[in-house]
Amino acid sequence: MTRRPFGQGPAVSVFTLGLMRALASPLQLQQVVARALAIGINHFETAPAYGPSQTYLGQALAALAVSRHHYLVTSKLLPGLDVGSGLAVVRATLQRVGLDRLDQLAVHGINRPEHLRWALQGPGAEILAACEAEGLVGQVGFSSHGSPELVEQAITSGRFDFCSLHLHLLNPTMMPLARQALAAGMGVMAISPADKGGRLFDPPDLLRQQCTPFDPLELAYRWLLGRGVSTLTVGAARPSDLDWAQRLAWVGDGMPAAVAAAAEGLNQACQQRLQDTFCGQCRCCLPCPEDIDIPTLLRLRNLRLGHGMGAFCEERYGLIGQAGHWLPLVRGDACTRCGDCLPRCPRNLEIPTLLQHTHGLLQGPPRRRLWGW
Ligand code: SF4
Ligand code: SF4
Incomplete structure (x- = not known):
């Protein structure tokens, strides 16, 4: 190897x-x-x-x-x-x-x-x-x-x-x-x-x-x-x-051209499926006064809708708030619609609505981490 x-x-x-x-x-x-x-x-x-x-x-x-x-x-x-x-x-x-x-x-x-x-x-x-x-x-x-x-x-x-x-x-x-x-x-x-x-x-x-x-x-x-x-x-x-x-x-060493092309195609496919609700993960929207990790939650939405990754995204969303400092503490339903994040998003995403949608898509029973310290 x-x-x-x-x-x-x-x-x-x-x-x-x-x-x-x-x-x-x-x-x-x-x-x-x-x-x-x-x-x-x-x-x-x-x-x-x-x-x-x-x-x-x-x-x-x-x-x-x-x-x-x-x-x-x-x-x-x-x-x-x-x-x-x-x-x-x-x-x-x-x-x-x-x-x-x-x-x-x-x-x-x-x-x-x-x-x-x-x-x-x-x-x-x-x-x-x-x-x-x-x-x-x-x-x-x-x-x-x-x-x-x-x-x-x-x-x-x-x-x-x-x-x-x-x-x-x-x-x-x-x-x-x-x-x-x-x-x-x-x-x-x-x-x-x-x-x-x-x-x-x-x-x-x-x-x-x-x-x-x-x-x-x-x-x-x-x-x-x-x-x-x-x-x-x-x-x-x-x-x-x-x-x-x-x-x-x-x-x-180096990136094989076929791998780079496949990875780029994957990203394009996700963007096409999400259209103007795709979160680009730039993190400009932070901080949120409610401590919502907006990019992480919207990334799960990207993956759920862009790649059909329901089981994974529901599992990760279910861990939020259940694993101390190892994962985000707050789920999307904690958004108060204060609007602080909105002018900071270069994609003009309607973040509170997307967080609500994410919560509806992914909420389920709380989960536990493999190692629960
Ligand atoms: S609108 Fe919601 S997500 Fe945006 S900063 Fe306010 S509480 Fe946080
Ligand atoms: S600023 Fe907009 S595009 Fe960037 S991470 Fe936040 S929600 Fe996503």
Whole structure:
């Protein structure tokens, strides 16, 4: 499998195995790890919050007798811990996985300004520095579900060697920041391009037609790799979930013309279906006094009407307000029609009406995140 530079550390395979799903038994995770290694994946991503993932990973690596030189491990650390607790979490991770050093440690979810302050000036800064000084971690990064403004602050802080971002074919909002990070020498990992990228392992017929000649998941993977993203996470539950990673194992640099054309065709198809209600995701309408994340809600509307992605959009909409700072807090029915956003929209969208429409389209029972911290 092709490997790409990743910050200051060793090169990583263009696919990373995320270990949050193969948790039914140690054997299940071992089988997934064995397939990943067999197809050339050298990077495993885990977190203390992923249930027994770390214990099972340690058991799998021992059972498979994998040489330490053949794999890299990234773990995560939730912001907000005091110094003693943070160091204890890192040491416990090392013990569970059976390592004396993590290749990468990411601050898990710089979603709010206080999380970044914790990492740069607060106890997190001390924890990260101590981990590096003691040789417990090779390099330090962050993941974020936060705003582009916050992610840019984290990137430009100069503290981090890599970042894990929501980079999706159908949500390219963060792509300019990914390019900025890459240009600064950071590694960039795409979080969940298949699942959070649109449940692309189970695409609706309309999306499948619009992606022709590619499979939707194939197009998403090829597009992200064409944009230079270092590595893409695959949260495999079964060895067969890695089939596309095997097929796309060898990739060059640059965007293939056929991939660029298919991605542009997909965007055009969406705009044609939405006509003058298409939200261009420019974010000019923010801030909203009710704290409605207007672009995110209207992006779900774009996807629902433009690509027929009902199941995905209803799932994501149902999570709003149910997952703390990991997702938007307020649904479309919170709009008071104050009108503040209207003059800021370059497309002159009737935002309150579109939010009401979005709510009617997508409301359903509340959902829970896979990991409910
Ligand atoms: S009209 Fe609605 S969405 Fe727009 S700023 Fe006011 S409350 Fe927010
Ligand atoms: S300003 Fe208009 S086009 Fe831009 S994100 Fe907001 S609603 Fe969408």
